[in-house]
Amino acid sequence: MRTNQVLLLLMLSILWPSTALPFTPGNIGNLFGMAESDGRILQRSKRGWMWNQFFLLEEYTGNDHQYVGKLHSNMDKGDGNVRYVLTGDGAGTLFLIDEKSGDIHATKRLDREEKAMYTLVAKVLDRTTNAELEPDTEFNIKIHDINDNAPKFEKEIYFASVPEMSEVGTSVATITATDADDQTYGNSAKLVYSILQGQPYFSVDSENGTIKTALPGMDREVKENYQVVIQAKDMAGQMGGLSGTTTVSITLSDVNDSPPRFANHSFRVTAVESTEIGGAIGRIKADDPDVGRNAEMEYSIVGGHDIFNIITDQTTQEGVIIIKKALDYENKRDYEFRVEVKNTYLDARFIHGLQFKDYATVKVTVEDVDEPPVFTRNPYIIEVHEDTAAGSFVGVVSARDPDADNKPVKYSIDRHTDLERLFNIDSVNGTITTLKALDREMSKWHNISVVATEISNCGFHVFMIICFYAVDTDEPLVGHKFVFSISPTNPNFTIVDREDNTANILTKRGGFSRREMSMYFLPVVISDNDYPIQSSTSTLIVRVCACDSRGNMQTCNPEVLPFSDGLTTGALVAILLCVIILLMIVVLFAALRRQRKKEPLIISKEDVRDNVVSYNDEGGGEEDTQAFDIGTLRNPEVMDANKLRRDIIPEMLFPFRRTSPIKDNTDVRDFINGRLQENDSDPTAPPYDSLATYAYEGSGSLAESLSSLESAATEGDHDYDYLSNWGPQFKKLAEMYIGKSPDRET
Structure with missing residues (x-):
């Protein structure tokens, strides 16, 4: 039975960790293996203070303090003489102990993630003497976790x-x-x-x-x-x-799992026969959906080619077709070859035979260029004896048109290279003769430029031969070797070293136009072969000369070009029309400024609002007197707002009229009819009757006549106090309107 009881107590301690067992001397032996032996109870020597580790759940949500456990000493006889004291982590704040019973409570909600265990010290004292009844002992309060944190x-x-x-x-x-x-x-x-x-x-x-x-x-x-x-x-x-x-x-x-592919497997390229060696004539492009190095491609001509080559533009991954040898339209006009494209870096996992290659056919068409004449030799070196008479034969130069048309050629001498005019050339056959006697002591060399001009319907193409020679003052001429070059290179001219310290400047194209450019500046660099290498740069000025309709060279001096030569007939007509339109606009603008500005009939809407008169009756007599005359409407600026109209009688000051006591209105009727007939028969009267004045008051007025005419005809002074003769009510009304206004009384 005792063994079973011990197991039950231990299980309760584990299953209910927040409950501390009150240990007493009677159950100590049960918990620590005390058993009966030979009919007596075996005692174990142990101090009287007993404790255990306490467990407490975090995040307590109750209203009361959370119960932790109970401390109990076997010195406590239950008579109240023992006092329990708690010190350590949170003692007195987080944890409180009942001095008499030893019960421990937590005062606040605890978070295991902040602190998982608290260590405290328990003391038991004599309440009267405050003497320690047991030695101080540490114990732990461990906070058990609950699932209050999300991952x-x-x-x-x-x-x-x-x-x-x-x-x-x-x-x-x-x-x-x-x-x-x-x-x-x-x-x-x-x-x-x-x-x-x-x-x-x-x-x-x-x-x-x-x-x-x-x-x-x-x-x-x-x-x-x-x-x-x-x-x-x-x-x-x-x-x-x-x-x-x-x-x-x-x-x-990305991995290189996609091969390059040509979207179009046939390309056509056009090349001009004058394209320089190494020049590009076209580009072709294959597509590769990969990126980076997996999309890098290289192009090649299958089997190679003598005239063309293809290289890869690393920036655009395009295949650039370039010239290896000069093209000649007259020799061959069409070429065809096959181009292969493949990736530079291949992935062995995706290579299957020729899967990662593609092919395309390129067809090149050579276009003709009107090339300048070509001399049979370059340069010509001719020996002439001195003291040769004028008109003597010197030599013959010959040039031909390399184009298929083989147009005729005319010859001339560039007089800038023959300032003394020592030589002449036949423009048809190229025969050079002397114009003056030659003297070796004056000059051993004469370098002249012969110009071959191609005659065509469209103009003249010129080919120049210019000979340079260089001199080094450091040592005698013998033993020196000079190198000639144009820097930077020029697309219109080239230089040919004659290997004898002289060089020729040749044109690379024909069809020079003075209107496009009349003068070219060629920087020619001359270097020696000694160490250190010395060089100098001279600028050669090449002028484009004018030729007549027969191909004869005219002056090469700068001149003002005719205006009409540079414009078409349509352009001249357009300019003339623009000038005419501009003149018309100027004239029209001047006429508008000189035109007098008409005065407006009506200045603003406010001038009309009070001038609209309704003519739906025979005439309103005094009520119509507010209308303006037509002259005022035509010229509103002359209207005087404070001036009364002279063609009507001023409006009566009183808004009310007394009913005439005279029943017979025959005289009034006759007066009105007479005035109507008079106005109707008047050819000078306006087309409306609102300007007629009906000022007849009748013969029965109690206030007598108010007419100024009648007043003038009557002798003596008049009594204008006619209000006293009227009724009291009308007098009150009159006083309301004019009694308090001095202006109206007047």
Whole structure:
């Protein structure tokens, strides 16, 4: 029985950790193996103070203090003479002890993540003497964890990459979360990972958060970026557990799984026969959906070619077709060759025979260029005896048109190279003769330029031969070797070293136009062959000379070019029309400024509002007197706002009229009819009757006549106090209107 009781107490202590057992001398032996032997109880020597480790759940939400446990000493007989005292972590603030009973309570809600265990010291004292009844003893209060923290990832978004075409199960990245709950107690911090978004392309290991590929053959060229949402849930993924999520942005990195391909397997290129060696005549392009080095390509001509070559532009990945040898339209006009393209860097996993190559056919058409004449020799060196008479034969030069048309050529001497006019040349056959006698002592060399001009319907193409020679003053001429060059290179001229310290300047094209450019400046660099190499630069000025309709060279001096030669007839007509229109606009503008500005009939709307008169009756007599005359309407500026009209009688001051006591209105009627007939028969009267004045008051007026005419005809003074004869009511009305206004009384 005692063994069973001991086991029961231990189980209660484990199952209910927040309850501390009150230990007494009677049950100490049961807990520490005391048993009967030979009919007597074996006693174990131990101090009287007994304790155990206490457990307390975090985040207590009750209203009262949370009970922790009970301390009890075998010195406590229950008579109240023992006092329990608590010191250590949180004693007196977080933890309180009942001095009499030894019960411990927590005063605040505790968080295990802030502090997981508290160490305290218990004392038992005599209440009367305050003497220690037991030695001080430490004990622990351990905070048990509850699941009050959700898993958290370090970042809200992660970035990862995996090569495209990877096998299923290839690891992409490992994304883990942390849980602040106790890792050693329960499942509060046991995490399980799952994928919420990103299937079926990716999967995640539920235990360690490793993301792997789940779909074979993922192609970057089809889809490059994926957004994968990973969830971490505690409580081993059970219902009620807390969770956290994060996003993983996965990019498929490129591998060389796509070959270059020509969108068009046939290209046509046009090349001008005058293209320099090494010059580009066209570009072709293959497409590769890969990126970076996997998209780098190299082009080559299958079997090579004598005239053409192809190189790769590393920036644009285009194939540039260049010239290896000079083109000649008269010799061959069409070429065709095959171009191969392939990747520079290949991936052995995707190479299958010729899968990563493509081919295209290139056809080159050579276009003709009107080339300048070509001399049969270059240069001509002719020896002439001195003292040769004028008109003597010197030599013959010959040039031909290299074009298929083989146009005739005319010859001339550039007089800038023969300022003394010592030589002459036949313009047809190229025969050079002397114009003056030659003297070796004056000059041993004469370098002249012969110009061969191609005669055509469109103009004259000129080819020049200019001979240079150089002199070094350091040493005698013998033994020196000079090198000639044009820097920078010029597309119109070239230089040919004659290997005898002289050089020739040759044209590289024909069809020079003075209107395009009348003068060219060629920097010629001359270098010696000694060490250190010395060089000098001289500028050669080449003028484009004018020729007449027969091809004869005219002056090469700068001149003002005719205006009409540079414009077409249509352009001249357009300019003339513009001038005429401009003149018309100027004249019209001047006429408008000189025109007098008409006075407006009506200045503003305010001038009309009070001038509209209704003519729907026979005439309103005094009520119509507010209308303006037509002259005022025509010229509103002369109207005087404060001036009364002279053609009407001023309006009566009183708004009310007394009914005439005379019943017979025959005289009034006759007066009105007479005036109407008079106005109707008057040819000078206006077309309306509102200007007629009807000022007859009748013969029965109690106030007598108010007419100024009648007043003038009557002798003596008149009594204007006619208001006294009227009734009292009318008098009141009159006083209301004029009694308080001096102006109206007047």
